[in-house]
Amino acid sequence: MTKHTTRFTLTRRAFGAVAALSLMLPFAGSAYAQSTMKLASATINDVQHEWQKEFQKEVESRVGTALKVEIYPASQLGAIPRMSEGVLLGTIEAFTTPTSFVTNVDPRFQAFDVPGLFKDADEVDAVIHDKDFRDYMETLFLDKGVRIIGAIFNSPTQILTREPVTTLDGFKGLKVRTFASPLQMEPMAALGVNPTPLALSEVTPQLQAGGIDGMLAGIPILTAFKFYDTAKHVTNINMNQIVSVTLVNEAWFQSQPEEVRTAIIEAGRAAEKTVFPWGVENVERAEKAWLGNGGEIHTLPDDQQAELQATFARVADEVIAGQPAVIEVKGRIVAKLEEVRSK
Incomplete structure (x- = not known):
């Protein structure tokens, strides 16, 4: 083989290597660009979990594998305070939770927890999914x-x-697990209850041991976690309509490519619209499942229920008095509700 032939052979091999590398680069670039979003919550098989699953599908349909969404329900990434801390620090990219559990992050979250603010699920939907309010x-x-x-x-x-509670006097002296929110703790204290914030994972052993007498929660959670095996009685106090939110760490969010950021926002809003009817029907399914598994649902006499709601409203006003930032957010909600109710 001549020197010219050798040089040609090497050149051809080098060209082939470069061509092979160029074919590999798009795949290598995609692997490098992929980001992972850990999405945590304390619950499972409820509307929060359903939103997460829908969000995962919506993201994949928009950006494929550019963002890998990993779902960790049932406190797999820690108790609620740890998950809340995690999303603030960025060790957990996103966290789905009732607003009551993040009032320590910002007291303005209390505005969504005011007892009696929303009359029903449709009012929640009309406000939080109104485009202008949702942008805000x-x-x-x-x-x-x-x-x-x-x-x-x-x-x-x-x-x-x-034990069954069918009158206002039945609340007095009870030690009840509440969310760590003044708008749950103070209204219950006004009824003579000893409010006790606890992680969801601690509730069952505390109920079994007699450390607490009950808990505040939505019935889908009570059914999903089979609390009917530990405590069979639910009293329909209709304290407030729980609003859940998914929070994403903003620094992590801003570190993503524009296409991924857009996909996250669009996927979140698409998922919340999809799961709204699922969530409404899930409350009905949960009530049937509760009764079907030997649980009981009680109501207070009409006059005592009215007194209960009046107490809740009075205490709520007292709790947020002197908190103009909370009052401002509540005012935005009330203004939108008045607009909705006037139609």
Whole structure:
């Protein structure tokens, strides 16, 4: 073989290697560009979990494997305070939770928890999915480093107890697990209850041991976690309509390519619209399942229910008095509700 032939052979081999590398580069680039979003929650088989699954599908349909969404329900990434801390620090990219559990992040979340604010699920839907209000809601907490990418009707707040409660006097002296929110703790204290914030994972052993007498929750959670095996009684206090949100760490969000950021926002809003009717029907399914598994649902006499609601409203006003930022957000909600109710 001549020197010229050798040089030609090497050149041809080099060209082939470059060509092979160029074919591999798009795949290598995609692998390098892929990002992972850990999406956490404390619950499972409920509307929060359903939103997460829909969000995962919506993201994949938009950007394929550019963003890998991993779902961790049932407190797999820690108790609620740890998950809340995680999304603030960025160790968890996103966290789905009732607003009551993040009032320590920002007291303005209390505005969504005011007892009696929303009459029913349809009013929640009309407000939080109104485009203008939803835009406002998404960026409301950016100053705390989190963005809302999902807003969901969850369920009405009821009370689970080991013994039946059918009158207002029945609440007195009970030790009840509440969300760590003043708008749950203070109204219950006004009824003579000892409010006790606890992680969801701690509730069953505490109920079994007699450490607590009951808990505040939506009935889909009570059914999903089979609380009817521990405490059979639910009193329909209809304290408030629980709103759940999915928070994403803003620094992580901004580090993503524009295409991924757009997909996250679009996927979150598409998922919340899809799961709204699912969530409403899930409350009905949960009530049937509760009764079907030996649980009981009680109501207060009409006059006592009216007194209960009046107490809740009075205490709520007292709790947020002197908190202009909370009152401002509540005012935006009330203005939208008045607009909806006038139609």
